[in-house]
Amino acid sequence: MDSRIVQLPSVQLIGAQKAGTSAIAEWLFEGGFCRPRVFPNEPSYYSKEAHFFDIDWDFNQGLEYYALRFNNGKNGPALDATPDTLTFPERVRDIYQSAGGDQVNTVKIIVILRDPVARELSLYNHMAFDCRTLDPLQLTGWHRQVKKVDGSIMSFEEFVRDISMPALARDESEDGGSGRSSRHGLYANHLQNWFERFDRNQIIVLSYDELCTNPEKLQGRIQSFLGVAVPGHIRRINSNNSLQKVEILSNEPRQQLESFMKPHNERLYELLEANPGPSMEQRPFPKFTM
Numbered sequence: 001m002d003s004r005i006v007q008l009p010s011v012q013l014i015g016a017q018k019a020g021t022s023a024i025a026e027w028l029f030e031g032g033f034c035r036p037r038v039f040p041n042e043p044s045y046y047s048k049e050a051h052f053f054d055i056d057w058d059f060n061q062g063l064e065y066y067a068l069r070f071n072n073g074k075n076g077p078a079l080d081a082t083p084d085t086l087t088f089p090e091r092v093r094d095i096y097q098s099a100g101g102d103q104v105n106t107v108k109i110i111v112i113l114r115d116p117v118a119r120e121l122s123l124y125n126h127m128a129f130d131c132r133t134l135d136p137l138q139l140t141g142w143h144r145q146v147k148k149v150d151g152s153i154m155s156f157e158e159f160v161r162d163i164s165m166p167a168l169a170r171d172e173s174e175d176g177g178s179g180r181s182s183r184h185g186l187y188a189n190h191l192q193n194w195f196e197r198f199d200r201n202q203i204i205v206l207s208y209d210e211l212c213t214n215p216e217k218l219q220g221r222i223q224s225f226l227g228v229a230v231p232g233h234i235r236r237i238n239s240n241n242s243l244q245k246v247e248i249l250s251n252e253p254r255q256q257l258e259s260f261m262k263p264h265n266e267r268l269y270e271l272l273e274a275n276p277g278p279s280m281e282q283r284p285f286p287k288f289t290m
């Protein structure tokens with residue numbers, strides 16, 4: 001029997017996208033957690049997010065390829081803070097299982113959730129900002145979701161009508177690359193899948209509202225969950241300060257998104273009540289307020 005152990009990150013910060021993951025990750029990296037390595041020709045954000053589980057090509061390279069990201073000669077715990085990992089619990093379980101040792105039972109998983117309507121707006125602003133500022137060669141299919149056929153950028157209303165709502169309404173089995181980011185907001189679906197594959201005590205669910213109102217408290221929860229003292233403070237990172245940033249939601253997209261999300265949010269609160277997490281998790285989970 002092969003008893004070799006391939007060392008993987010001891011912490012996964014799996015999302016949600018646009019819920020403050022960069023701010024938390026930077027605090028943890030500066031506080032001593034090892035970053036993923038950036039391989040040649042990769043964008044610099046790979047030093048936060050390894051994108052192993054969400055990109056098929058990377059995932060197909062296998063376990064050793066993933067481990068190489070974190071094999072940088074430093075001892076100590078490593079962190080992968082890829083917010084796209086939220087929709088890939090099965091792949092994470094399989095890889096940690098095959099890595100050997102007891103890693104599948106000890107990996108710690110951090111999730112932070114933001115009001116899904118506000119998150120969708122942040123997502124749109126991110127894509128629209130990149131489309132306006134990046135070299136067209138750097139734009140991916142993900143960015144192009146906000147582009148119209150004539151090359152102009154959709155308004156948020158158009159984005160919700162043509163991209164978010166159809167993606168949210170699609171069956172999960174059809175959940176390919178397009179629209180996947182919008183589907184991140186269906187938190188109950190994703191968390192249910194994580195709770196089925198990992199012990200609930202391995203997963204802490206945090207609230208973006210607490211990051212905004214009481215970041216010290218949130219830091220305390222993370223430190224207690226990880227069992228380590230992490231120096232420093234969470235700063236505001238990855239804010240979109242563009243003058244073209246849409247800050248205020250008009251009624252139509254707000255109502256469309258809110259009425260779609262309402263039953264999903266209710267299911268999330270019920271799921272979290274029925275599946276209590278580690279002792280330092282906020283309970284009851286605070287309802288989203290936007």
Ligand SMILES: Nc1ncnc2c1ncn2[C@@H]1O[C@H](COP(=O)(O)OS(=O)(=O)O)[C@@H](OP(=O)(O)O)[C@H]1O
Nearest residue numbers: 017018019020021022023122235236237238239240
């Ligand atoms: N410290 C702190 N407190 C509260 N909010 C914060 C903080 N740091 C970042 N942010 C806001 O989080 C949004 C970016 O989230 P992510 O870093 O997870 O985005 S990404 O998915 O990695 O692109 C982005 O939200 P929007 O500005 O609404 O787009 C950031 O402004």
